Amino acid sequence: MSDILTLNSGSSSLKFALYPLDDARDLGALTPRYRGQFAGLGTATPGFQLHDAQGRPLDADPGPLPERLDHRDATTRLLAWIDAMPDLELAVVGHRVVHGGQRYHRPVVLTPAIVEELEALNSLAPLHQHFCLAPVARLAERHPELPQVACFDTAFHATQPDVARHFALPREFTARGLIRYGFHGLSYDYLTQVLPQHLGDAPRARVIVAHLGNGASLCAIHDGRSIASTMGFTAIEGLPMGTRSGSLDPGLVLHLIHEEGMSVEAVGDLLYKRSGLLGVSGISSDMRDLLASPAPEAREAIDLYTYRAVREIGSLAAALGGLDQLVFTAGIGEHAAPVREAICRGCEWLGLTLDDVANRRHARCISAAGSRVGAWVIPTDEERMIAWYSAGVIAEK
Incomplete structure (x- = not known):
C-alpha cells in the first residue's frame, strides 16, 4: 500500500x-x-x-x-x-x-x-x-x-481583491511585495470544502471563519473565496494571540525603538513572544489556564481577546456586505465555550442568537432556532487538506 x-x-x-x-x-x-x-x-x-x-x-x-x-x-x-x-x-x-x-x-x-x-x-x-x-x-x-x-497557508488568500491586500504605502513598496498575504489558509480552505455537508441548504454565501488557537485569525469568505482576513504582511497582525500582540499602532513600534531604546530584535521578541494573552495576563498564553484562573488579569486578557474578535467580525461583515454564518474552529474555537459565548453575544447586532445549552455542550450548531445568522463549531484538519492536495499534485504529474 x-x-x-x-x-x-x-x-x-x-x-x-x-x-x-x-x-x-x-x-x-x-x-x-x-x-x-x-x-x-x-x-x-x-x-x-x-x-x-x-x-x-x-x-x-x-x-x-x-x-x-x-x-x-x-x-x-x-x-x-x-x-x-x-x-x-x-x-x-x-x-x-x-x-x-x-x-x-x-x-x-x-x-x-x-x-x-x-x-x-x-x-x-x-x-x-x-x-x-x-x-x-x-x-x-x-x-x-x-x-x-x-x-x-497564504495561497487561499490570493483571491482577495487588491483593495483588501494593499497598504497605503508608496507604490514601489507594494511592487516589492509589501502587501497583506493572510495566513491559516489551509484551515480556511478545508472548512470551505466541508461546509456544505454541515450546513445543508442553509445560506453560505457570506461566511466568517474564526480560527482561534495559539495563533488566531478571522477570514471573510464569499462564495467559497477569501475576500479579507485579519492577518496581513506577517502572522502578527489582527487578533491578540497566545504570545503575539496582534494589531497595534506602528507609531508605538517607533516609540519603543526611539524612546524606550529597544533594539529591533528586542521589539520583535516583545511582539511575537511576550505579548498577547501572556503579556496582558502575566499568567499564561493558554486560554485554558486563563479561564480557570480567578485573577482579574486573566479576565482582562480574555475580555480584550473577545472584544477584538467582535470588532474584527464587524469589519469583515462590512466587507462581505452582511453575514450568513459564523464558524469557530481550532483549539480555542472548538473547545472554549465561554470565549464563543462572549463573541456571539457581541454579534447579536448582526442577527446572531446563541443557544446557550448547545454552546456549553460543544454542539455542531450553537445558534438558536430562528437566529438570522448561524453559528457553528467545526473542527479543522490541515493535515487532511495537505494530503488531499499532495495526492492531486502527484496525480497531475
Whole structure:
C-alpha cells in the first residue's frame, strides 16, 4: 500500500499523519492510518506521541530523545520508524509551508530552487517558515526519489481583491511585495470544502471563519473565496494571540525603538513572544489556564481577546456586505465555550442568537432556532487538506 506522509511544523513541534494514497481522491473519505507528533523540540524535555486512526494512543519507540532535539533530527527518527513499519510505503510527502510569497498560489512539487526561494521568505514568518522547511532537506537526503509537495497557508488568500491586500504605502513598496498575504489558509480552505455537508441548504454565501488557537485569525469568505482576513504582511497582525500582540499602532513600534531604546530584535521578541494573552495576563498564553484562573488579569486578557474578535467580525461583515454564518474552529474555537459565548453575544447586532445549552455542550450548531445568522463549531484538519492536495499534485504529474 502506498501512503502520503504529511508534516506540519511549528516552532517547537512536528506533527505528522499518514494517509492511504488510494483514498485521497475523496477529501471526505480520507482517514489517517496514524497521527502523531514530536513536541517540545528545542527544549530539555522533547516528547513523542502516536495515535491510530481512531485516536487511540499507541506504543512506539523512536529511540531515546536527546535534549534540544531539532526538526531535522525529529524527521530522521520519524523516517526510521516508518522504514521499520512493514505496512507503510511512502509515495509522497506533503508539507505545510506558511508563506508562498507573491508567486506560489497553489501546491507545488519542491525543487532545490523553489526551496531557496521559500527560504528567502523566512523574515516574513519568523516563527514558522524556517521550521516548515527544516524537514525538507533531511527527507531529500534520506529519500531523494520521494516527491515532496509544499502546500501554502497564504495561497487561499490570493483571491482577495487588491483593495483588501494593499497598504497605503508608496507604490514601489507594494511592487516589492509589501502587501497583506493572510495566513491559516489551509484551515480556511478545508472548512470551505466541508461546509456544505454541515450546513445543508442553509445560506453560505457570506461566511466568517474564526480560527482561534495559539495563533488566531478571522477570514471573510464569499462564495467559497477569501475576500479579507485579519492577518496581513506577517502572522502578527489582527487578533491578540497566545504570545503575539496582534494589531497595534506602528507609531508605538517607533516609540519603543526611539524612546524606550529597544533594539529591533528586542521589539520583535516583545511582539511575537511576550505579548498577547501572556503579556496582558502575566499568567499564561493558554486560554485554558486563563479561564480557570480567578485573577482579574486573566479576565482582562480574555475580555480584550473577545472584544477584538467582535470588532474584527464587524469589519469583515462590512466587507462581505452582511453575514450568513459564523464558524469557530481550532483549539480555542472548538473547545472554549465561554470565549464563543462572549463573541456571539457581541454579534447579536448582526442577527446572531446563541443557544446557550448547545454552546456549553460543544454542539455542531450553537445558534438558536430562528437566529438570522448561524453559528457553528467545526473542527479543522490541515493535515487532511495537505494530503488531499499532495495526492492531486502527484496525480497531475
